[in-house]
Amino acid sequence: MTYAKPLPSIDRWNKPFWDAARQGELQLQTCEDCGHWWFPPAPVCPSCLSTRVTWKRASGRGKIWSRCRFHHIYDKAFADEAPYNVCMIELEEGPLFISNVVGAAWEDIGIGDAVEACFEKATEEVTLVRFKLAEK
Amino acid sequence: MTLLRDEIAVVGIANGPFGSFPEYDDYAQMAIAFKAALDDAGLEKNQIDGLITHRLGLYTRAAEVLGINPDYAVPLLRHGRMSGVAIQNGVAALLTGQAKYVALVYGNNGRSVRDLYGGGGGLWAPFGMSSPGAEHALLYERYRQKYAVTPEKLATVSLTLREHARLNPEAVMQKPLTLDDYMNARFIVEPLRLFDYCLINDGAVVMILTTKDRAKDLKQPPVYISGVSTATDLANVSTPPRGYWREAMAHNAERVYPMAGIDREDLSGLMIYDNFAPNILYSLEGYGFCKEGEAPDFIQGGRIALGGDLPVNTSGGHLSESYMQGWALNTEAVRQLRHQCGKRQIKDAKAIQYICSAAICSSIIYRR
Numbered sequence: 001m002t003y004a005k006p007l008p009s010i011d012r013w014n015k016p017f018w019d020a021a022r023q024g025e026l027q028l029q030t031c032e033d034c035g036h037w038w039f040p041p042a043p044v045c046p047s048c049l050s051t052r053v054t055w056k057r058a059s060g061r062g063k064i065w066s067r068c069r070f071h072h073i074y075d076k077a078f079a080d081e082a083p084y085n086v087c088m089i090e091l092e093e094g095p096l097f098i099s100n101v102v103g104a105a106w107e108d109i110g111i112g113d114a115v116e117a118c119f120e121k122a123t124e125e126v127t128l129v130r131f132k133l134a135e136k
Numbered sequence: 137m138t139l140l141r142d143e144i145a146v147v148g149i150a151n152g153p154f155g156s157f158p159e160y161d162d163y164a165q166m167a168i169a170f171k172a173a174l175d176d177a178g179l180e181k182n183q184i185d186g187l188i189t190h191r192l193g194l195y196t197r198a199a200e201v202l203g204i205n206p207d208y209a210v211p212l213l214r215h216g217r218m219s220g221v222a223i224q225n226g227v228a229a230l231l232t233g234q235a236k237y238v239a240l241v242y243g244n245n246g247r248s249v250r251d252l253y254g255g256g257g258g259l260w261a262p263f264g265m266s267s268p269g270a271e272h273a274l275l276y277e278r279y280r281q282k283y284a285v286t287p288e289k290l291a292t293v294s295l296t297l298r299e300h301a302r303l304n305p306e307a308v309m310q311k312p313l314t315l316d317d318y319m320n321a322r323f324i325v326e327p328l329r330l331f332d333y334c335l336i337n338d339g340a341v342v343m344i345l346t347t348k349d350r351a352k353d354l355k356q357p358p359v360y361i362s363g364v365s366t367a368t369d370l371a372n373v374s375t376p377p378r379g380y381w382r383e384a385m386a387h388n389a390e391r392v393y394p395m396a397g398i399d400r401e402d403l404s405g406l407m408i409y410d411n412f413a414p415n416i417l418y419s420l421e422g423y424g425f426c427k428e429g430e431a432p433d434f435i436q437g438g439r440i441a442l443g444g445d446l447p448v449n450t451s452g453g454h455l456s457e458s459y460m461q462g463w464a465l466n467t468e469a470v471r472q473l474r475h476q477c478g479k480r481q482i483k484d485a486k487a488i489q490y491i492c493s494a495a496i497c498s499s500i501i502y503r504r
């Protein structure tokens with residue numbers, strides 16, 4: 001069956017992110033001059049504007065800043081899953097990431113809860129970075 | 137700070153009809169409103185030498201449809217936050233002598249072309265996160281948990297604005313809205329329910345600005361722009377603002393009240409950009425009408441209703457009048473200050489503040 005949900009548009013700036021995800025790693029850009037980490041990918045460091053930008057493995061750990069739950073079907077490819085959660089995660093390194101928390105009931109997804117990245121293959125090219133609740 | 141105070145006036149306004157008009161496009165609706173705004177002001181179209189277009193795809197087509205060659209022409213993107221930016225730019229163009237009469241023109245055919253405000257692409261689309269309402273859902277979920285806000289308290293926003301709309305013959309929504317209707321409506325993106333969302337409809341709004349000296353010779357009593365300020369939260373715009381734009385709002389508040397020489401207690405009412413109901417709460421807190429976390433209680437007991445201490449969105453706002461991306465709230469402020477609001481007139485209205493809280497936060501204070 002073909003994958004019907006939206007796929008990321010992979011470009012020269014975000015390609016390393018998706019390449020790493022396919023290998024089961026969360027990688028983010030960081031600055032060799034000031035140590036800042038950021039997402040989404042950018043050509044220069046948004047903190048000091050250095051071009052000495054590198055990709056590094058992030059811990060994959062974070063905390064849930066907030067959650068919401070889609071009941072309305074904007075895209076019918078999500079119809080079977082609705083209502084589904086979308087959460088904003090504060091990654092340990094600082095950047096924010098919006099994704100889904102998997103393997104947990106809505107009632108168990110708490111603001112401030114620790115989460116860790118997990119990887120779900122969507123297509124040959126794309127593996128999505130999702131999150132699961134961390135072991136307490 | 138006082139350079140701008142009361143130097144520029146709104147002299148012509150028009151709202152096109154609000155609803156569904158598949159037989160027109162957005163330029164046509166804008167052009168009809170443009171003519172009505174000229175008539176309102178008592179101006180001829182060739183006197184318009186400044187044109188700021190908003191939402192319309194092409195400023196070139198806008199000028200072509202209107203048959204004008206303005207000296208000053210600026211197109212703005214379709215984001216709702218640009219209405220305040222348009223007014224700010226119109227003021228600046230007039231103050232610096234770039235133009236004598238500036239028309240701010242806006243047209244929207246979102247209903248006819250079935251704008252969905254969700255689905256499609258974008259950075260987070262692979263995770264099913266693809267609607268502006270969901271950003272507000274994320275913000276509000278954290279807020280409501282932190283301050284233990286019940287849905288009944290938030291409902292006050294939508295119920296109050298619906299009552300206002302019912303006094304406004306131009307408003308799209310005329311049916312009464314009860315608390316049961318509100319509570320029984322489906323979630324769109326939880327915790328936000330259907331009636332926390334703005335409408336999607338077609339329409340157009342035009343405002344004409346000029347200097348205070350020129351304004352004296354025109355048909356309508358001038359409504360002065362006493363203060364304008366914008367501040368942004370753009371550097372992390374790919375995710376909802378963890379600070380609820382509070383820094384940007386505080387920055388605006390520090391500037392706009394002294395600029396206008398008008399403080400909060402002098403205001404007759406507020407027009408707050410209500411793309412989603414909770415935005416009214418954040419705005420009331422951000423501009424210091426109440427403290428952080430207090431807005432859900434502050435709005436109870438009729439305070440923000442007509443007849444209350446601080447009427448908000450007397451037209452019905454985006455939730456119940458029309459989704460004109462801030463414009464119809466600005467024309468409502470002008471009408472209130474001209475005392476042309478009929479059954480929904482704020483008694484003896486003297487000064488009104490417009491507030492839009494978004495990645496560009498804008499605020500404008502008008503006085504008669």
Ligand SMILES: [Zn+2]
Pocket residue numbers: 031032033034035036045046047048049050
């Ligand atoms: Zn740096």
